[in-house]
Amino acid sequence: MSTIANQLPIAEVKARVCKAIEENMPRLMEIAERIMAAPELGYKEQKTSAVVQEVFKELQIPFTTGHALTGVKGRLKGKDSKYTVAMIGELDAILCPKHPRADELTGAAHCCGHNVQIANLIAVALGLQAPGVMDNLNGDVVLFAVPAEEYVEIDYRNKLREEGKIRYLGGKQELIYEGAFDDIDMAMQMHVNPATTPTGEMGLGSTSNGFIGKLIDYHGKAAHAAGAPHEGINALQACMMGIMGVNAIRDTFKEADYFRFHPIINSGGDLVNVVPDYVSMESYVRAATVDAMVDGNFKVNRALKAGADALGATCEIHDLPGYLPMRNDAVMNRFLKENSIPLFGEDNVFQGEHITASTDMGDVSHLIPVIHPWVGCIKGVLHGADYEIVNHDVAFTKTAQALAMTIVDLLYGEAKGADEVKAGYKAVFTKEEYLQFMDRIAEGK
Numbered sequence: 401m402s403t404i405a406n407q408l409p410i411a412e413v414k415a416r417v418c419k420a421i422e423e424n425m426p427r428l429m430e431i432a433e434r435i436m437a438a439p440e441l442g443y444k445e446q447k448t449s450a451v452v453q454e455v456f457k458e459l460q461i462p463f464t465t466g467h468a469l470t471g472v473k474g475r476l477k478g479k480d481s482k483y484t485v486a487m488i489g490e491l492d493a494i495l496c497p498k499h500p501r502a503d504e505l506t507g508a509a510h511c512c513g514h515n516v517q518i519a520n521l522i523a524v525a526l527g528l529q530a531p532g533v534m535d536n537l538n539g540d541v542v543l544f545a546v547p548a549e550e551y552v553e554i555d556y557r558n559k560l561r562e563e564g565k566i567r568y569l570g571g572k573q574e575l576i577y578e579g580a581f582d583d584i585d586m587a588m589q590m591h592v593n594p595a596t597t598p599t600g601e602m603g604l605g606s607t608s609n610g611f612i613g614k615l616i617d618y619h620g621k622a623a624h625a626a627g628a629p630h631e632g633i634n635a636l637q638a639c640m641m642g643i644m645g646v647n648a649i650r651d652t653f654k655e656a657d658y659f660r661f662h663p664i665i666n667s668g669g670d671l672v673n674v675v676p677d678y679v680s681m682e683s684y685v686r687a688a689t690v691d692a693m694v695d696g697n698f699k700v701n702r703a704l705k706a707g708a709d710a711l712g713a714t715c716e717i718h719d720l721p722g723y724l725p726m727r728n729d730a731v732m733n734r735f736l737k738e739n740s741i742p743l744f745g746e747d748n749v750f751q752g753e754h755i756t757a758s759t760d761m762g763d764v765s766h767l768i769p770v771i772h773p774w775v776g777c778i779k780g781v782l783h784g785a786d787y788e789i790v791n792h793d794v795a796f797t798k799t800a801q802a803l804a805m806t807i808v809d810l811l812y813g814e815a816k817g818a819d820e821v822k823a824g825y826k827a828v829f830t831k832e833e834y835l836q837f838m839d840r841i842a843e844g845k
């Protein structure tokens with residue numbers, strides 16, 4: 401079979417992709433609803449994973465399972481395999497017991513819209529399966545349903561670590577470690593966001609903060625709080641001095657680094673008339689670059705320990721590798737923008753600003769080019785009890801059309817789009833360097 405005979409103009413390829421996605425909108429909404437009805441937290445997404453596997457079987461997409469416990473990886477073959485582009489959807493829900501659709505037993509709910517991501521993953525698959533499309537692409541498309549984006553249930557995940565079932569707490573981190581990204585050249589995913597206009601909008605992803613997780617324990621000496629405070633060492637005062645120390649150096653962090661330190665005290669003493677001999681605190685240190693994260697974390701640890709020194713207490717700090725800052729690829733973003741304007745209208749496509757929260761897609765972005773647009777289609781608060789999709793067109797059709805057409809731009813013909821992305825991208829880490837960095841954080845170095 402001659403590939404030249406099969407050659408379609410790129411506009412025709414895109415038109416076929418868009419038509420297939422639009423025609424399948426009811427089916428896509430039904431898939432999102434099935435997942436909404438059975439929300440599961442990270443590394444526990446067995447039912448959600450089964451839904452993806454069932455749909456892949458229906459669509460005759462070959463796939464492998466068990467990636468980072470629950471991940472499902474499908475593949476559509478192009479006419480040649482010059483590159484592999486991944487479309488990612490996240491499987492996990494969050495904890496939000498007050499959401500009307502929350503699971504009564506676990507409190508999990510899909511109020512971060514990851515079920516919409518899975519629908520978009522399937523939508524892209526359906527679009528690319530339209531007749532003649534993959535025959536015109538010089539590369540494969542991996543359809544990757546991935547676990548555990550939300551960094552929650554740390555104790556549960558640490559138990560999985562101790563049992564040897566996972567090595568890292570974040571799903572994409574674990575997938576990188578397992579080698580599931582080794583055969584992927586570039587990747588994309590969407591994320592829902594509150595809509596600011598009735599028509600909804602495409603916010604092209606920018607940068608976001610990364611973070612280091614911190615467990616901090618202060619140890620002092622118990623004594624009667626009124627009768628013999630001179631015999632005690634107050635761990636709560638030491639902890640407060642530590643927090644004040646961090647507050648004292650806040651203005652030494654550069655504005656451009658978007659430094660964040662937001663601790664909570666989990667245990668602040670047991671009995672009011674006993675000098676607290678143990679206080680435990682938890683926090684993240686967040687910043688916009690790896691260097692700023694590491695530097696900020698060093699200074700925070702110094703201040704926290706100084707709080708203990710002031711009182712004669714001790715301070716134990718256990719750092720956990722969190723997520724790396726996010727870097728959206730400019731060339732891929734340009735393709736996404738061009739494809740989004742006809743669908744959303746020029747006024748509703750914009751370049752997003754820096755986000756001070758974090759995602760494990762940031763880790764992937766340090767190894768390969770990625771895009772992570774924020775798509776305005778919900779009302780209420782992300783992670784909130786009032787979260788609700790209001791713009792179904794944007795959530796289930798337009799976003800997937802824009803992303804699928806971007807894949808066409810990357811891989812069509814001789815895959816010159818993907819060539820351009822590769823040429824402009826500079827990885828921050830190799831996989832080996834990345835894993836070494838993660839281990840260094842965990843070892844407190």
Ligand SMILES: [Zn+2]
Nearest residue numbers: 512514549591
């Ligand atoms: Zn999310």
